[in-house]
Amino acid sequence: MEISFYKYQGTGNDFVMIDDRADIFPDKDLSLIQRLCDRKFGIGADGLILIRDDEEHDFEMVYFNADGSQSMCGNGARCAVAFAKYLGILERNTNFLAIDGEHQAVVAGDWIELEMRPVLSLANSGQDYFVNTGSPHHVRFVENVSDYPVFEVGKEIRYSNAYAPKGTNVNFVTPLGKDEIHVRTYERGVENETLSCGTGVTACALVYGYQHELHEVNIKTPGGKLKVRFTENADGSFQDIWLIGPAEQVFAGKIEI
Numbered sequence: 551m552e553i554s555f556y557k558y559q560g561t562g563n564d565f566v567m568i569d570d571r572a573d574i575f576p577d578k579d580l581s582l583i584q585r586l587c588d589r590k591f592g593i594g595a596d597g598l599i600l601i602r603d604d605e606e607h608d609f610e611m612v613y614f615n616a617d618g619s620q621s622m623c624g625n626g627a628r629c630a631v632a633f634a635k636y637l638g639i640l641e642r643n644t645n646f647l648a649i650d651g652e653h654q655a656v657v658a659g660d661w662i663e664l665e666m667r668p669v670l671s672l673a674n675s676g677q678d679y680f681v682n683t684g685s686p687h688h689v690r691f692v693e694n695v696s697d698y699p700v701f702e703v704g705k706e707i708r709y710s711n712a713y714a715p716k717g718t719n720v721n722f723v724t725p726l727g728k729d730e731i732h733v734r735t736y737e738r739g740v741e742n743e744t745l746s747c748g749t750g751v752t753a754c755a756l757v758y759g760y761q762h763e764l765h766e767v768n769i770k771t772p773g774g775k776l777k778v779r780f781t782e783n784a785d786g787s788f789q790d791i792w793l794i795g796p797a798e799q800v801f802a803g804k805i806e807i
């Protein structure tokens with residue numbers, strides 16, 4: 551069967567996007583998802599996203615990492631909103647369903663503002679933190695992230711006993727200024743450093759905001775700039791968390807599956 555696909559990128563985190571409102575994509579075929587995301591033998595992407603109909607929301611985003619595993623993807627969700635607008639499913643405001651629940655989003659030109667689910671707490675592990683922003687994230691502050699061995703150390707933490715069996719994403723952070731951080735992420739499911747990770751930068755921004763009493767943090771990633779706004783509650787939880795940044799369609803095509 552021939553299917554149409556679109557390719558989107560959000561700060562360099564790239565996704566194969568498929569309009570599956572007819573519900574025909576074989577989503578149990580993980581080797582197909584792996585092949586489509588393969589950068590040598592397929593289209594090539596960090597993940598694959600299906601847009602499906604949902605009775606109570608504008609649409610449902612079904613996200614797969616490049617290895618076929620599933621979790622919440624912040625940059626993918628921003629790209630999914632841009633794609634849903636392209637498909638005529640929404641205009642400016644939307645609410646949609648993802649694996650971690652309902653999300654709101656606003657389209658502001660090429661920038662997508664995405665409301666993340668509330669975060670209950672930040673967990674300390676020594677100098678590091680663990681935060682679940684829909685996907686699990688280890689956060690470590692380092693002196694100069696530009697020079698840091700993100701792949702090697704990220705892989706070690708991702709596969710450490712502390713996170714077995716499911717593993718975690720691993721973020722390395724260097725503060726750049728009063729309200730700006732530089733983040734690089736090793737992503738579970740891609741098993742490599744990606745150019746940006748939306749749930750990851752959200753986790754890092756919450757930790758930095760907590761440490762410095764901020765409610766808005768600017769983030770530099772290897773793939774571009776993002777912003778995270780949030781409210782911290784007296785009990786240490788966070789709400790009204792917004793991940794803000796660009797999302798772009800880069801090409802469209804057809805492939806035989």
Ligand SMILES: N[C@@H](CCC[C@H](N)C(=O)O)C(=O)O
Nearest residue numbers: 621623624625685747748749
């Ligand atoms: N790139 C994503 C995160 C995707 C999920 C992650 N790899 C996991 O399996 O936990 C983002 O932008 O949030």
